[in-house]
Amino acid sequence: MCDSPDKTPIWKAIANALRSDLAEGHYSPGEKLPTEAALADRFGVNRHTVRHGLSALVSEGLVRTRRGAGAFVVSTPADYRLGHRVRFHENLIDAGRHPEKRVLSLDTRAATQGEARALHIQVGDQVCAYHGLLLADGQPLAVVLSVFPSMRLSGIFEALSATTSVTQALRSVGIDDYTRASTRLTAVRSTATQALLLQAGEGDPLLRSSSVNQCANAIPVEYGRTWFVGDRITLTLGET
Template sequence: MSAGGDGPVTVLARGEGLAAWRQIADGLAADIEAGRLAGGAQLPTEAALAARFGVNRHTVRRALAALAERGLVRATQGRGTFVETPRLAYPIGRRTRFSEIASKAGREAWGDLIAAGSLPADAPTAEALGIAAGDPILELQTVHRADGTPLSTARTCLPLPRFAGFDRAYAALGSLTRAYAEFGVADYTRLSTRIGARPAAADEAARLDLTPGRVLIVLTSINVDAAGIPIQATRSLFAADRVELVVEGLG
């Protein structure tokens, strides 16, 4: 059963014990798995799918929700529903750069600044940055995309006054590496990374175009400059369906 695109009505099996929404979901899933609906492709509108299957939009909406729960599609507010792209291999090593990782995979990377502000460092952040609790830090809330698909959202903390104005540089450049260059940091390395996982909260899911409860990979990391001075403490939340972590440097 081909379920994508415009065309004649697709006849669903009636009275055989399989709900209409499930048949639609299975048909779309089959098209995705067979490559008839490629990664990144936009699905027809709910109205178009309803007309194709001869059902109401509520039935289509339930089918799309089931596909989103399976990690096969994502709904983007104001844009529509898209087939999920293949997972991005994401190496974790001494030089972890989101923009470089995405570019090597042939995908365009960009970081969106959601919010920024200065505040006193709490004890864990102060320890990570090698400063005293209560010292001022700059906090960034960001979302990182590859070809427009949100892969992660992060809380990044940097010491002040060294990085005063870093938020403006990041907003303009869309990259931590490029923003660091504006502050004289030509290179930096990963001091430590901790990896965990948990379900997405509602606000996190909204930022990542996920259904609430989908699995997130949690990375807690510290970066240092060329002199070994901590410059960045970050907690990143990755959509587990969109990335595959590759831990490097163990051999």
Template structure:
């Protein structure tokens, strides 16, 4: 799936504000109309400066503003490219991100960045319906699609029930598969809360986006067939690469 420019262009300054803002809007319109296709490299700063009759500093500011809203990405020594996709992930009763990626025609996986056992904070304990201070397994994971990082998340699992689950996730690259190996063949999402926030610097670095660009933040609770919470997740999604669809009737 591709990301189009019109809705993103609304985040740009008024085109009458300055030369760089007007040029940014013209480039955004060109991207939205398909003049510059997803994944295509834009003309060089020198070429754009000649095209618009301005200096290269003005072009750099225009391109930087397009990068901040996720329409383009700059690669040092290579140039500036149109962002090439935005995958639509469904948040339903049975949310399976690998399945959503497959439906979008994208390969994807999950990697464990860090794991540890810790005492549950009040928020984690409330979400998992356990006593504050109880032992939980904490995983920090990163998920990718089509070779691009899509989300970074902190995930909490009650112990001793899921002690050692991190090894299973490392082996399979899938929390769903890890759950199945622990006897949880099915689970559903009880709740998802979505907001837009500025990511912490380390999160922005993992997502390969500027810290000044908002990301989608989702907190969620998954439960087993008996309604017992088995996972509390706080996930940052790259806003320029992910569209979240909330489907209350989605069950598969």
């Protein structure tokens, strides 16, 4: 049986109801919506009808879906400044967001050719590699890999083991201040592992930032690569 011409289609009524929920703040930016099964129970329809309603919200840019994970409320992109001094926590706090950093792994290994070139060391020299996840208001924003020259920064592994703040870790090994020497931005696609960490789809667009930080005497102390989710960040270039 088809809906009468003057009757709102059920899928559209579901989309309208969910749109009202979003407008009234029932779900926060980045928050996961109830499952299709739960929404089907709520509206007394099948999951296909719910999926149709969610698709309308996806096309409007209000909701994003990830296969196997569900539907999430789209959040406003976070403003992130790139300049002479770049500090993750300060940037997000200035943008009115709550910053969080989670350590994924920390190890010591031999430097690759690219890392050695960026840090002005020899290939095979020991480096401390820090893998982390950056979040804004609880939503994954980026994954990061920071590499530090172990011989140049004695005690850096222990310092990074004690804090999630790179600034504090560097200060504890004698680097009171550091500045950005260079930044290179490249558009890439997310890998399966990155997609899992970022709650994104495999192959989704990411913006990769490759950078070198140096101490006061222009000696490199950190080579970092950060993979930002493309639609969750607005990068601003300029002095900070």
